[in-house]
Amino acid sequence: MDTGLLLSFLAVDLLLVCVPGADWAYVIAAGVRGRSVPRAVAGLVAGYALHTALAVAGLAVLVARSPRLLTVLTVAGAGYLLWLGWGVLRRPTVPREAEGAGEVGAGPRGFRRGAAISGLNPKGLLLYLSVLPQFLVTTGTHLPVAAQTAALGALHMAACAAVYLTVGALSRVLLAARPRAARAVTRTSGAAMLGIGALLLGERLF
Structure with a gap:
């Protein structure tokens, strides 16, 4: 592919990735709670790997042409975010409390949660349906x-990994010694979800 085209796509993509959303909320919560950022980010990237595979197979176009299927996927993703966000708000763990097995982003659960968040994220689907095709020759x-x-x-996926690893690492470094600030950021992340x-x-059902 043309290098200029790749750089243009990367510039647009980075702007989108750097806009805070569900992915940011999840990785910040993971960073605040413990040694889980790489697993959480790996899960998020895996979700986008699924989007990529669907796009390569042409299934993403099929989803775009089926309003009912897109609605089902959107509602499923929204429901999962509501459930996860409520859990974060209900238990806003701070770094010093994050040594237990229940921390956000811990172990296989953290990977699966990340994959579910990005895999069900309509923003990701729209990226592959509306933005990416503009750069295809x-x-x-x-x-x-x-x-x-x-x-x-x-x-x-590379852009997501770089940005989210940075966000998660900064969350840990800046908030590790500030329990009150960490708790506030965690609650903010839950509220964002x-x-x-x-x-x-609201967009899909009303």
Whole structure:
């Protein structure tokens, strides 16, 4: 693929990734609560790997053409965010309390939660349906569309990994010795998940 095209996509993609949302809320909560940032981020990236695979297979277009299926996926994602956000608000653990097995982002559970959040995130689906196709070249002697889609999807996953690892690490470093601030940030993250989930439900059901 053309280097200039890749850089243009990366610039747009980074702007989108750097906009706080459900992914940010989850990785901040994970960073505040303990040694779980890499697992949490790996889960988020795995969710986008699923989006990439669907886009390469052409299934994302099928979802876009089926309003009912898109609504089901959106409601499922919103419901999961509401459940997770309520759990974070109910138990706003701070770093010194995060040694137990119940911390956000701990072990396989943290990976699965991250994958569910990004995998069910309509924002990710819309990225692959509306933004990524604009950077695909369908004429000339360029790579097949499926290969281009895979390359752009991999670039998006790399951008997510870099940004989210940084956000999680900064959360830990800046808040590790500040229990009150950590608790406030955790509650804010939970509230953000609730707000995003409610907004998604409102857009689809009302």
